[in-house]
Amino acid sequence: MADSEGSAADTAPEFVHLHTHSHYSLLSCPVRIKALVAAAARDGQRALALTDSGNLFGAIEFYRECQAAKIKPILGMTAFYAGTSSLEKTDAANQTFQLTLLAENEVGWENLKRLSTHGYVHGFYYRPRIDRAVLAAHAEGLIVLSGGVAGPIERRILANDMDGARQLAREFAELLGEGRFFLEVLHTGYEPQERASAGLLQIHADTGIPLVASNDVHYLAVDDWIAQDIMLCIRESKVISDPNRFRMGSRELFLKSRAQMAEQFAAHPEALANTVAIAERCNVEIEFHVYHLPVFDTGSEQTPEEAIRSRVEEGAMFRYGGINQVIQDRIDYELGVILKLGFASYFLITADFIEYARSQGIPVGPGRGSAAGSIVAYCLRITDLDPLQYNLIFERFLNADRISMPDIDVDFCGERRDEVIEYCRAKYRSENVSQIITFGTMASRGVLRDVGRVLEVPLGEVDAIAKKVPQGPGASLKAALEADKELQQIRAQSPTNQRLFDLGQKLEGLARHSSIHAAGVVISDRPVAHYVPLAKSGEDIVTQWQMTELEEIGLLKVDFLG
Structure with missing residues (x-):
């Protein structure tokens, strides 16, 4: 099995994930940065982008992990984009969309930091938002992808406004300049996303604006959608059985291999090739240990x-x-x-x-x-x-x-x-x-209580289990299970208890707030x-x-x- 997977990776076309999230997309993504980078490296991907939601919380950690894994880091962000103004509240006339921003060079990296800062300091309304004017002021050095199903162009496609979508795509292409705006196509099985992607293919045919393939990665392995689903329930204070709770429209938002992406985009190999072309253009060097201390005013001519x-x-x-x-x-x-x-x-x-x-x-x-x-x-x-x-x-x-x-x-x-x-x-x-x-993280006892509430395990039961788990520095569910036979027996008592411990281990240590x-x-x-x-x-x-x-x-x- 390992040999066949290795063979597929060796022969698959080059591909780079340009739209991924980590646990710094708070309570939306159960992915540790180290694991994300390691998974991409194992698949032979020579570069990787991190585009957390509205923030750059994980950028330095990501950069360092990529350096250690000897793959190129691409610094980015999934920006929340206000349709009219980031200085006004979100409403029907000022909806919030998403765009994928990537830093092409040091100027773009500086602008990415400024855009993220604007979102929090000036544009915050439930989410840190930017808008067209702010993007235009800080567009130099950025490459922008249309954002996926929540993008402004995609939303017009889904509203059956192809003329408006086409016009908006042209406006973004003009705003950013030639070769710096791409139509982001995903194939995740989510019906609205598939319709949006079909519309983007038509806009590409009409305008020549280039395509790029992505997968909006929110978890690593195909089965990890369950851990993400639990995390979303924790975020929304919902239980798993609630039919009206928020859930993702697809179970395919995992870190797909080069071979899997090649299969899905067989009809549009240029969309795959453009991920590599973009990655080759993105070159940002972060300086470390160059000090920026204030010069102390001695009050005299002394230095x-x-x-x-x-x-x-x-x-x-x-x-x-x-x-x-x-x-x-x-x-x-x-x-x-x-x-x-x-x-x-x-x-x-x-x-x-x-x-x-x-x-x-x-x-x-x-x-x-x-x-x-x-x-x-x-x-x-x-x-x-x-x-x-x-x-x-x-x-x-x-x-x-x-x-x-x-x-x-x-x-x-x-x-x-x-x-x-x-x-x-x-x-x-x-x-x-x-x-x-x-960042407050999901600690061993707390994560059991969180997961137990979502799974609707009676509070008394989950609390009794949680109290048997050590807490404090170095404590973990994995270590507790390995050391305590009673906990092993409790885990084995029922499928629910197994899920409680297994999902708890997947979420333990991730950022909560x-x-x-x-x-x-x-x-x-x-x-x-x-x-x-x-x-x-x-x-x-x-x-x-x-x-x-x-x-x-x-x-x-x-x-x-x-």
Whole structure:
């Protein structure tokens, strides 16, 4: 079986999936990015796009996974497109459609980030939306596909308005420029989608606008439609038996192989070939570990590099009453590393907002973590632990041979922590400071309860089962089942229990919702939106990327712990 599959993959035409989703299309898709990339690589696909719904949450993770798998990453997004204006609410005259956007180059990548930011910050109405004017302003460097059954052209086809659909296709082609707009054809067995695809083929024949094949991937394997269906029920707070609940129109939205796509598009091989042509055009390089720290204003003609040395020496006199050779050697060594890595401003910024907090009577903790190993931090009064007295090691905090941003955790009085953040907004400009996104995931016990509710397992029964599952860091349903014979017996008691555990394992660990990181704040030398797409959590602006990813792209992350 494996040999025949391998043979089919070897002889199948080249094909690239340009429209795929991950679990960052929140509660719509049970796909981990690592698994998505690995599956495409196993099929011999040389490139892959990620086009999550309205966001770029997974872009950095996806880029890194593609690099590791040695396939080309294509950065994209399924955009929610308002028919008239993204600044007005959605209604019958201003419906929301979908378009598939792909970054062709670095300019397109910057525009993709701006479009996603607009959707959340300015165009949000249940969904982050863009519109024609916004797309036109940020169209350079983008390749746009018509979006599938929810696309604006497809919707006109389904409304039996072929003239309107044809005209709209021409308008998109003109807006984007030659070779940058494609009619996205899918064959998923969903009757409206098949009608829309037939209409697109006619528009292609009439206008010459090129076709491209896709499959709007929402799960990996053919049977995973069940896990996605459960996830949709969780999102909508529905039970599986509800005849009126939302469900997908097709059970074929899996990551089809090159051979499967070739079979489905045998009549239109050019649609397959265009996926490869688009992939070859899409070339985006993301820079990592190029730092974008604000330059600290020393208030004098001193540079930050000069200022940190003089302030550390003043602080050493305060801390030790004098500077002997041991102290001087340690200071010189640490400053050598700090200056070599370009982190003088980082230390001065941190010392400055701590000094502000103390000046306002806001209690500040003595320091925690590896930063306590730094005499520079001690002399700048960032920490209150003497690393010489306690023989603490600086290299655990910062190492010249390991390029990474230093990580200083600072504890403030919880009730007044926000005052320190507001001070940073005022000092470094509000648009240069942002809170950071984080994602709540489906944990072991919680996912059993979620799946149990959808499957209509009595609450008492599923709760009793869930309480037998360990929780906390490292806990998982798989590990619990392997270690606990009683859980194995419970799973084997009924088909319902088997489904409960099996579906729970498929969904465990996937993103359930976004929120604001409890402590993390990013401070940048330019508006944060220049480097990172932004989103909203309630009324608060947050980065679309998580803390570790912000550090990777060189932004200063500070933990304001309460």
